[in-house]
Amino acid sequence: MSLPKPHGGRLVNRALSGRQKEAAEREAKELPRLKLGEELLSDLRNIAHGIYSPLKGFLCESDFENVLYEKRLADDTPWTIPIVLDISEDERRRLELRDGDTLTLCDAGGREVALMHVESIYGYDKGEFAEKVFLTTDKAHPGVTKVYRLGECLLGGSIEMFGKVEPPFSRFYLRPVETRVLFKERGWRSVAGFQTRNVPHLGHEYVQKTALTFVDGIFINPVIGKKKSGDFKDEVILAAYEALLRNYYLKENAVMSILPMEMRYAGPREAIHHAIVRKNFGCTHFIVGRDHAGVGSYYEPYAAQEIFSEFPDLGIVPVFFKSFFYCRKCMTVVNEKICPHGKEFHTSFSGTRLREMLMRGETPPPEIMRPEVAEVVKQWKNPFV
Amino acid sequence: MGEKEKEEKFKTVSIPASLFKKIEERIKGTEFTSVASYVTYVLREVVEEEEEEEVPFSEEDEEKVKERLKALGYLD
Numbered sequence: 347m348s349l350p351k352p353h354g355g356r357l358v359n360r361a362l363s364g365r366q367k368e369a370a371e372r373e374a375k376e377l378p379r380l381k382l383g384e385e386l387l388s389d390l391r392n393i394a395h396g397i398y399s400p401l402k403g404f405l406c407e408s409d410f411e412n413v414l415y416e417k418r419l420a421d422d423t424p425w426t427i428p429i430v431l432d433i434s435e436d437e438r439r440r441l442e443l444r445d446g447d448t449l450t451l452c453d454a455g456g457r458e459v460a461l462m463h464v465e466s467i468y469g470y471d472k473g474e475f476a477e478k479v480f481l482t483t484d485k486a487h488p489g490v491t492k493v494y495r496l497g498e499c500l501l502g503g504s505i506e507m508f509g510k511v512e513p514p515f516s517r518f519y520l521r522p523v524e525t526r527v528l529f530k531e532r533g534w535r536s537v538a539g540f541q542t543r544n545v546p547h548l549g550h551e552y553v554q555k556t557a558l559t560f561v562d563g564i565f566i567n568p569v570i571g572k573k574k575s576g577d578f579k580d581e582v583i584l585a586a587y588e589a590l591l592r593n594y595y596l597k598e599n600a601v602m603s604i605l606p607m608e609m610r611y612a613g614p615r616e617a618i619h620h621a622i623v624r625k626n627f628g629c630t631h632f633i634v635g636r637d638h639a640g641v642g643s644y645y646e647p648y649a650a651q652e653i654f655s656e657f658p659d660l661g662i663v664p665v666f667f668k669s670f671f672y673c674r675k676c677m678t679v680v681n682e683k684i685c686p687h688g689k690e691f692h693t694s695f696s697g698t699r700l701r702e703m704l705m706r707g708e709t710p711p712p713e714i715m716r717p718e719v720a721e722v723v724k725q726w727k728n729p730f731v
Numbered sequence: 732m733g734e735k736e737k738e739e740k741f742k743t744v745s746i747p748a749s750l751f752k753k754i755e756e757r758i759k760g761t762e763f764t765s766v767a768s769y770v771t772y773v774l775r776e777v778v779e780e781e782e783e784e785e786v787p788f789s790e791e792d793e794e795k796v797k798e799r800l801k802a803l804g805y806l807d
Contacts, residue, residue: 355775422771517803523792524800527793527796527797528800659775
């Protein structure tokens with residue numbers, strides 16, 4: 347086995363350097379400007395650094411429609427989440443935009459960071475967007491809410507980033523070109539990617555270590571960015587994982603770096619998106635547990651595993667796990683596939699229960715959370731968003 | 732998808748019947764649901780292989796990456 351080729355065959359690099367960067371900086375000063383919010387800037391950086399390979403920019407109309415209806419780009423490459431740049435009608439009028447125009451994209455402070463070559467300006471149906479991506483139009487769903495808040499127009503086209511779009515927690519940020527060198531230097535030929543937005547409990551650790559028994563390395567890749575209320579704060583997740591890795595993992599076969607990206611809570615579709623991103627980082631395998639990227643009860647518990655059967659050409663191997671729990675009879679962490687004992691012996695890793703305990707200032711029992719991890723989490727008066 | 736739209740998005744190519752039969756056999760038990768989806772997958776792999784890297788990654792670039800990885804404590 348060897349590390350996979352990036353999705354679409356090659357790692358996209360739209361971050362300019364040298365003379366190209368200087369030329370773009372000069373050109374940017376003469377062009378109409380569009381300010382981007384934090385989440386769009388994250389998407390911009392992810393495109394520029396190849397995390398979203400093969401995307402070279404925000405989706406044009408043909409790709410957008412194909413992603414919505416076929417879960418693939420127009421050239422049939424698997425892609426499930428629309429990466430779009432939205433603007434209001436007012437902004438469109440102000441910018442006097444037409445296909446073929448070039449725009450300067452700026453951060454919230456007005457600093458110029460990228461050029462965008464606009465290839466497509468199009469309207470869309472928000473209800474259809476929500477229904478196809480989130481399988482619901484219920485505005486209580488955080489992803490649906492966001493769709494309804496988007497501007498009326500979408501801009502598609504390639505980008506060229508020349509400014510620094512600094513990620514949060516930058517000492518934990520690695521680009522795919524860096525993780526690929528890192529995996530190679532470590533001598534890993536197989537790597538399992540682990541997506542998380544939680545502090546680790548023993549269930550997570552067992553999933554990761556079970557995968558580690560048949561791959562060379564585990565790549566723990568927490569999503570950092572906007573999350574829903576009640577999720578753990580990013581800094582808590584990172585500190586908790588640092589404690590876990592320091593105390594319970596061999597340094598030579600575990601790596602953690604962050605993925606600055608907004609959670610969409612699109613369940614099955616987002617599981618595919620998460621797998622594609624980890625493939626770009628160089629992972630050969632991707633761990634998918636129960637209700638991956640889900641929220642509330644919008645998705646069937648294992649829908650995010652079943653969707654992988656639609657993508658035999660994904661280029662990364664999904665590894666499916668049932669949910670783990672602690673069994674007092676087995677005296678270890680197990681799942682329903684391997685434990686013959688009744689539910690009266692089981693303690694689940696319920697996120698709600700863990701949150702309640704931590705909010706009360708209690709230390710979760712060691713069969714649920716490592717004491718070193720619990721201590722770190724308890725240092726925050728309120729560890730939640 | 733309407734017929735016209737399908738015609739615009741997909742084109743027909745011919746392959747020998749014997750090859751078609753072999754592919755049919757090959758995809759049995761896999762998650763490829765048709766010969767067309769398998770052929771598309773294989774051809775895309777071949778085409779991508781032949782395309783050049785957008786920005787070539789030089790040895791010098793690789794050394795810079797290693798330096799950063801060392802500075803961040805990822806490599807000794």
